[in-house]
Amino acid sequence: MTNTVPEINSLTGTADSGATPATITFADFGLDPKIQKAVSEQGYNTPTPIQAQSIPHVLAGSDLMGAAQTGTGKTAAFVLPIIQKILRHASSSASPARHPIRALVLTPTRELAVQVAENAASYSKHTDLRAAVVYGGVDMKEQVAILRNGVEILIATPGRLLDHIGSKVANLSQVEILVLDEADRMLDMGFLPDLQRIIDLIPGQRQTLLFSATFSPEIKKLAQSYLRTPVTVEVARQNAAADTVKQVVHMVASADKQRAIMKVLEARTRQGLSRQCIIFTNSRLGCARLARALERDGIKAGAIHGDKSQGERTLTLDAFKSGAIEALVATDVAARGLDIPSMPCVINHELPFNAEDFIHRIGRTGRAGSKGDAIALVDDSEKRLLDDIERLMKRKLEVAPLPTVKTEPGQTSDPFFYKPYEAGSAPKAATTDAVNEKPEEKKVGITPAKPSVGALLGGFKKK
Helix, strand or coil, X not given: CCECCCCCCCCCCCCCCCCCCCCCCHHHHCCCHHHHHHHHHCCCCCCCHHHHHHHHHHHCCCCEEEECCCCCCHHHHHHHHHHHHHHHHCCCCCCHHHXXXXXXXXXXXXXXXXXXXXXXXXXXXXXXXXXXXXXXCCCHHHHHHHHHHCCCEEEECHHHHHHHHHCCCCCCXXXXXXXEECHHHHHHCCCHHHXXXXXXXXXXXXXXXXXXXXXXXXXXXXXXXXXXXXXXXECCCXXXXXXXEEEEEEECCHHHHHHHHHHXXXXXXXXXXXXXXXXXXXXXXXXXXXXXXXXXXXXXXXXECCCCCHHHHHHHHHHHHHCCCCEEEECHHHCCCCCCCCCCEEEECCCCCCXXXXXXXXXXXXXXXXXXXXXXXXXXXXXXXXXXXXXXXXCCCCECCCXXXXXXXXXXXXXXXXXXXXXXXXXXXXCCCCCCCCHHHHHHXXXXXXXXXXXXXXXXXXX
């Protein structure tokens, strides 16, 4: 079932090279001028590797399995060709019947759903296509109104979509393209039965695109069930973190981890680096407790986890993006779909039980060419989990002592912070002109720190 990626008009390059030929631009894909205008308005000209290698295949109508590290622009890799392929259905008619769902994108989390929807709204802004997003945790009434008005591109989490299908508000009988985004995460979260129910309602004659950060045996089995002779595109080493991420492990007793976080942040401050970081925990209760404890220690902290309402999560994310919160303590609900450009640091307060989740967590830093630091605090009980992670990544992670501060004036002893945290080495924003998953949105008026009312309610208005 796995095919190598052939050359299509010399656009695809080498499937596993991770490089984009310098001569390729978005104009080479033959996108409609309305789409090209939306891309150009954001100041982007050169596609990322996953975009360069995927877009021609999607435009050609092939089913596709796409693997890429987070932060490489894979959202635009399917959003742009989807808009191109269904543009023939665009209608200025106000009749809902003229706007059936033509493309369905399924995602595992609310945050990722909103991100994809913002991309779809940005790139379709000059067309008559309508995009909307539906997810749980908010009142269904506003989403119902949007769906009844008709949308061509629907982004949804599986559970909420089934709610709307049950209410006979969403009809999938005219879907032409199905996207399973972060398919590995959907399997981890137990969405397979929901996926099966949804896919059974979609016409068999469809194009299916599956995107995942990793191609586990379970994902390959899923692809065999839902995809037909798919093309496989892999633009990065499988099960690897970005080269721009500096990783280190600190062996710390469980009871000392909170103090260890304070030492890490103090060391970053001494080096003139930002204290902004995402701290991952495994449980909702532990997440809330750690955020409160950091607040007591003088760190501006906030928590985001599954027990928080969508409104609470949005407000916390807004505060984090604006700098009002320095430390965002999160469960794996934030490991995917959360894109903050130039995030300087990720700290694993606890190692995840699933080794692949470690890659997604540290993928929140070192995005789009920026540099970042990933720090893991590991106690003796987590050594087995660390072994699993190292086997998956096929490398040993550096183990170093925590930074310490000597009492003599002007003297410090930082046996780790010394290298990744050298003065002047703070992560800088990427200067690439490639379309990535979020940086471009600032240029089209979608401000991550202040989501529109439509984003909160499940719809997006064109600018």
